[in-house]
Amino acid sequence: MYNVPADFINEQKVWDVLNAHKTADSYKIREILAKAAEMKGLDMEDVAALTNISDPVLLGELFDTANQVKETIYGKRLVLFAPLYISNLCSNECLYCAFRATNKDIVRNALTQEQIAKEVEVLINHGHKRILMVAGESYPNQGFQYVLDSIKTIYEVKSEHGEIRRVNVNIAPLSTEEFVELKKANIGTYQIFQETYHRETYKKVHLGGKKRDYNWRAWSLHRAMEAGIDDLGIGVLFGLFDYRFEILAMMQHIRELEKQFGVGPHTISVPRLEPATGSDLAAHPPFPVSDIDFRKIVAILRLAVPYTGIIMSTRETAKMRRETFALGVSQISAGSRTNPGGYEHEEDEDDPSGQFSLGDHRPLDEVIQDVAKMGYIPSFCTACYRLGRTGQDFMDLAKPGDIKLHCAPNGLSSFKEYLQNYATPETTEIGNRLIRETIAGMDGLAKQRAEKLVKRVEAGRDDVYC
Structure with a gap:
C-alpha cells in the first residue's frame, strides 16, 4: 500500500476547485461563514472561496467568525510547550533547512543522554511540562533506538520543580513496526509535515535522502494510525508554494485520514519559511506569504477543521503571535531554542546551528505575562493524553465544544x-x-x-x- 502514489492528494482537483472559486460575492462569503459558525467544518469549495477574500469588511467577519469558533471549542486558553532539539544530524538535502546534509556552515551535534537530561532539567526549572522532541532525519550509531532512549531519558528526569509530563515527537517517517515501538514509548502526538503537497515543488526542494520520496512521507500518518498512534500533527511550510494550493491539498489529506480512520489530526502547524543558516532559498521564499494572508490561513484552518488545535511557533514575531491568538491558535511554543544544547547554553542565543531563525526570543515567563495581560489562560495541561482522551475520544468532546x-x-x-x-x-x-x-x-x-x-x-x- 505504501509503495504506491499517495493518490489521495489530487492536484488536478485542487486546481479545478481553485479556478472555479476565484471570486465570490459578499452574499456567498457570508453564507460560508454562517456555515462555519456551526462548527461542522468546511469543504474544499468553501475554503477556496475564503482564500480569495480581500475586502476589509469581509476579512473582519472572517476573523470574527474564527475567534467565535475557537473560543466556543477551546475557550480563552493557550497551551504552551518547548521544542527540544536532540540532534541536527541529517541525511536529507532539503534546500530550505540548515540541517541539510551538505551544509558546512553549522556545527553538527547529537546530544548524549546525559546532555539531554541537562536540557530537560533546564526546561523543567523554567516551568515547562510539555516537550516537542525534534531531531534531524539521521541518528547516531544507535539508529532509531536513539529516539526511544531519548524519550525515556526525558520522562526520567525529576527535579524539585517537577517533571515533563508529556513528550510529543517530530521525527522522520517510520515503518509501521517502528511506529508500534514509538507508541510503546508513551508519546503524546506524533508530528510530521509534508512541507509542500505540490509534487513538482517537493522534488525541486528535496534533492537527496529518504525525504525525497514524496509518497513515503505522505503515507506516514497512515502507518502511524495503523500502529495505534491516534494523536497526530500535520502542517505545511508556507512559502514553498502557493498557500491556496497547500491549504486545499492539506484538506484532502485530513479528509483521507477521517475517511480511513474516523479521526483527523489533533494539531495543524502553520510555519512560514524563515531564514536558515546556509540556505538562500529560506532567505528568499519562492512564494512569500504576507502577514495578512498568514492571518487568513490561520482563520480559514480554524473554520475548516474546527476541532483541531492550531500551533504557532516562535518562528513568528511576538506581534504576529499575539494577532493570531484571536484567529484560532490554541498552542504556542515559548522560550524556544532550535539548536541541540541550546537551553543549557543560553548564552549562545545566536548560535547559527539552529534549524531556522526565531522571531520571538522572549523567555517563558515574559511570554506568559504577555498572554495573561491579553486575557488568555496559559495552560500546561497534559490531562487528555494521560486519561486516554485522544483520537476519537478527543474528537467526540472537541467537535461539540464539550472539551x-x-x-x-x-x-x-x-x-x-x-x-x-x-x-x-x-x-x-x-x-x-x-x-x-x-x-x-x-x-x-x-x-x-x-x-x-x-x-x-x-x-x-x-x-x-x-
Missing part, C-alpha cells in the same frame, strides 16, 4: 501551579488576578471543577486535573 469542560479547569489549575512554583512576582500578581476573574465568569460544571482544582493547587498539590 472546554475539561480544558478550562485544567488550564487554570496548571497555570496556578506555574504561578506558585516558577513565576516572577509581577507575573504572579497578573496571573492570580486573571484566574479569579476567569472563574468568576464561569458557571455550571466547569466553574465547580475549576474552583476545586485551583484550591487543591493553593493547598500545595501539583499536577491536579480532571
Whole structure:
C-alpha cells in the first residue's frame, strides 16, 4: 500500500476547485461563514472561496467568525510547550533547512543522554511540562533506538520543580513496526509535515535522502494510525508554494485520514519559511506569504477543521503571535531554542546551528505575562493524553465544544501551579488576578471543577486535573 502514489492528494482537483472559486460575492462569503459558525467544518469549495477574500469588511467577519469558533471549542486558553532539539544530524538535502546534509556552515551535534537530561532539567526549572522532541532525519550509531532512549531519558528526569509530563515527537517517517515501538514509548502526538503537497515543488526542494520520496512521507500518518498512534500533527511550510494550493491539498489529506480512520489530526502547524543558516532559498521564499494572508490561513484552518488545535511557533514575531491568538491558535511554543544544547547554553542565543531563525526570543515567563495581560489562560495541561482522551475520544468532546469542560479547569489549575512554583512576582500578581476573574465568569460544571482544582493547587498539590 505504501509503495504506491499517495493518490489521495489530487492536484488536478485542487486546481479545478481553485479556478472555479476565484471570486465570490459578499452574499456567498457570508453564507460560508454562517456555515462555519456551526462548527461542522468546511469543504474544499468553501475554503477556496475564503482564500480569495480581500475586502476589509469581509476579512473582519472572517476573523470574527474564527475567534467565535475557537473560543466556543477551546475557550480563552493557550497551551504552551518547548521544542527540544536532540540532534541536527541529517541525511536529507532539503534546500530550505540548515540541517541539510551538505551544509558546512553549522556545527553538527547529537546530544548524549546525559546532555539531554541537562536540557530537560533546564526546561523543567523554567516551568515547562510539555516537550516537542525534534531531531534531524539521521541518528547516531544507535539508529532509531536513539529516539526511544531519548524519550525515556526525558520522562526520567525529576527535579524539585517537577517533571515533563508529556513528550510529543517530530521525527522522520517510520515503518509501521517502528511506529508500534514509538507508541510503546508513551508519546503524546506524533508530528510530521509534508512541507509542500505540490509534487513538482517537493522534488525541486528535496534533492537527496529518504525525504525525497514524496509518497513515503505522505503515507506516514497512515502507518502511524495503523500502529495505534491516534494523536497526530500535520502542517505545511508556507512559502514553498502557493498557500491556496497547500491549504486545499492539506484538506484532502485530513479528509483521507477521517475517511480511513474516523479521526483527523489533533494539531495543524502553520510555519512560514524563515531564514536558515546556509540556505538562500529560506532567505528568499519562492512564494512569500504576507502577514495578512498568514492571518487568513490561520482563520480559514480554524473554520475548516474546527476541532483541531492550531500551533504557532516562535518562528513568528511576538506581534504576529499575539494577532493570531484571536484567529484560532490554541498552542504556542515559548522560550524556544532550535539548536541541540541550546537551553543549557543560553548564552549562545545566536548560535547559527539552529534549524531556522526565531522571531520571538522572549523567555517563558515574559511570554506568559504577555498572554495573561491579553486575557488568555496559559495552560500546561497534559490531562487528555494521560486519561486516554485522544483520537476519537478527543474528537467526540472537541467537535461539540464539550472539551472546554475539561480544558478550562485544567488550564487554570496548571497555570496556578506555574504561578506558585516558577513565576516572577509581577507575573504572579497578573496571573492570580486573571484566574479569579476567569472563574468568576464561569458557571455550571466547569466553574465547580475549576474552583476545586485551583484550591487543591493553593493547598500545595501539583499536577491536579480532571
